[in-house]
Amino acid sequence: MGSSFLSAALASALLLSGAVSAQEAWPNRPIRLVIPFDPGAGSDAIHRYFGGELSKAVGQPVVVENISGAGGSIGATRVARSPADGYTLLGTLVTAVAALPHLQRLPYDPVKDFTHVARLGYPVTLIGVNNETGISTLQELIARARKEPGKLAFGSAGIGSAPQFRLEALMSATGIAMTHVPYKGGSAYVSDLLAGRIQVFADGTLGISLGKAGKVKLLAVLDEKRVKEFPELPAIHELVPNYKIPPTWFLVQAPAGLPPAIRTRIATELAKISQRKETAEFLDTAAIRPSSDSPDFNLAAEVQAAYDMYGEMIKRLNIKAP
Numbered sequence: 001m002g003s004s005f006l007s008a009a010l011a012s013a014l015l016l017s018g019a020v021s022a023q024e025a026w027p028n029r030p031i032r033l034v035i036p037f038d039p040g041a042g043s044d045a046i047h048r049y050f051g052g053e054l055s056k057a058v059g060q061p062v063v064v065e066n067i068s069g070a071g072g073s074i075g076a077t078r079v080a081r082s083p084a085d086g087y088t089l090l091g092t093l094v095t096a097v098a099a100l101p102h103l104q105r106l107p108y109d110p111v112k113d114f115t116h117v118a119r120l121g122y123p124v125t126l127i128g129v130n131n132e133t134g135i136s137t138l139q140e141l142i143a144r145a146r147k148e149p150g151k152l153a154f155g156s157a158g159i160g161s162a163p164q165f166r167l168e169a170l171m172s173a174t175g176i177a178m179t180h181v182p183y184k185g186g187s188a189y190v191s192d193l194l195a196g197r198i199q200v201f202a203d204g205t206l207g208i209s210l211g212k213a214g215k216v217k218l219l220a221v222l223d224e225k226r227v228k229e230f231p232e233l234p235a236i237h238e239l240v241p242n243y244k245i246p247p248t249w250f251l252v253q254a255p256a257g258l259p260p261a262i263r264t265r266i267a268t269e270l271a272k273i274s275q276r277k278e279t280a281e282f283l284d285t286a287a288i289r290p291s292s293d294s295p296d297f298n299l300a301a302e303v304q305a306a307y308d309m310y311g312e313m314i315k316r317l318n319i320k321a322p
Contacts, residue, residue, distance in 0.1 A: 026086050026262050030061040035091045036075025038068045042123060042205055042286065046250050047091030049282055050120055050273060057269040064091075071160060072096035073106050080108040084115065084257035086266070094249050095162050098306035102314045103160045103321040111307055115258035116299040118270040120250040121288040125166050125222040126207030126233065130199045131215070138220040138239050141200070145176035153179040154200035155189030159321055163202040165246040165310070166222045168317055170236075173243040182322070204287035228284065246313070247306035249291070251299070267295040 033051045037043050044066065051062040067075035072092055082088035101110045129135045133152075135144060145152050156163040159182045171178060181198050183189040187206055192198050194215060201207070202222060208229055211218040221227055221235045223245065236243045252270065254263065273279055274290050283290050293299070313319075 026265070027058050027060040029087065030063050031055075031058075031087050031089060033062050033064050033089045033091055034075045034079050035064060035066050036068060036072035036096065037066065037092075039066050042288075043091065043093050043250055045286060046120055046283070046288060047252075049279075050252070050270060051091070053273045053279070054266070054269055057273065058265075071100045071104070071158070073100060073104070073108075076110070076114075077107050079253065080113040080255055082255050084255040084259075086254065086258060086262040088255065089117070089266070090114070090253040092251060092253065093162065094247050094251055094303065094306050095160065095165065095310070097251070097253070097303060098247065099160050099165065099310040099314065101307070102311045103319065111300075111304055113256050114253040115256055115263055116303050117252045117254055117258070117263055118267045118295075119291045119293050119297075119299060119302070120252065120270065120274065121283055121290050122223070122249045123162070123204045124227055124287045124289055125163065125202050125204050125248070126211065126218050126227070126230070126287075127167070127170070127200070127202045127220050127222055128207055128211060128216040128218040129201075130193055130196050131217055132196050133199050133217075135219070136217060138234070138236075141219055142174050142176055145171075145178050146174075149177040150179050152200055153181050153198040154202070155181050155183055155193060155198045156202075157188070158182045158184060159319065160314075162246070162248045164319075165313065166202045166248070167200070168313070168319075169244055169246050170222070170240070172317070173240050208287050223289065225289070227287065229287075247302075247309060250288070251303075264295055267297075271295050 035044050035047050048064055051064055055062040067078055076090060079088055079090040097110045129141060135141050154167050164180055178200060189198060193201050207218060210216045211230060218230060218233055220239060221233050224235060226233060226235050280290060
């Protein structure tokens with residue numbers, strides 16, 4: 001009996017040693033990075049960039065897989081149901097994590113079924129109008145919308161998308177009313193905007209490209225700071241001090257239960273990548289403000305706070321999924 005006990009103990013010790021060695025050896029095979037949006041979208045570009053740099057840092061391929069649909073929930077479901085071993089990651093937007101659950105039923109808990117690994121950056125949003133409106137400042141836009149409630153229409157990538165929340169927040173802060181026209185995709189509304197069928201938009205990369213080409217009139221930055229490309233554009237709090245910026249950031253997640261050592265390793269490498277000059281230049285061209293979070297930053301608390309804020313906002317504004 002004593003011999004059996006010793007054998008069992010030895011076997012257990014060997015198994016434990018093997019598990020620890022496997023964890024310490026991470027990564028020893030390719031890592032899958034699921035992006036729950038279409039290729040070419042803003043979130044696709046930033047996560048592909050960081051995925052490529054992470055691959056160099058850890059010495060294993062990071063294979064990007066776009067699994068789009070249902071506002072990002074199809075790809076997120078795949079990741080939530082994957083092993084929590086550090087070989088499946090999710091590159092997403094906080095709105096898909098914190099706002100989407102308040103608009104549709106999901107087969108997972110967006111907060112509890114994931115390990116929140118790192119925040120990559122904040123998309124800068126510019127608000128602009130069709131050139132034919134004759135509006136040249138944000139104050140003029142607010143005055144027009146106040147005089148003609150609901151007549152001005154703004155486009156977005158869909159119900160529950162970041163641009164919608166940014167402009168809903170502007171309406172709440174100023175007491176104006178505009179009509180929301182949801183489209184399928186981030187750039188799907190451009191033709192209608194340029195033709196004057198909608199008058200207002202909020203976007204980052206798209207706003208910069210249209211603004212530089214003189215195709216729209218840019219009015220302000222719906223963010224904390226002015227942007228380098230258009231230093232004359234005021235940041236929103238310069239004009240509307242009570243504007244509450246809805247949480248909008250890119251983040252990396254993994255299935256719940258990811259070993260803390262692996263989470264810390266990934267977060268540490270991503271933080272190093274964020275601090276590089278090359279990364280700053282890339283994010284600048286994509287109209288993204290870099291993150292300065294430390295690897296031990298309590299991201300879970302930030303995700304929970306964003307979830308609560310969006311829940312309150314969606315309920316108060318009675319935003320419904322189509």
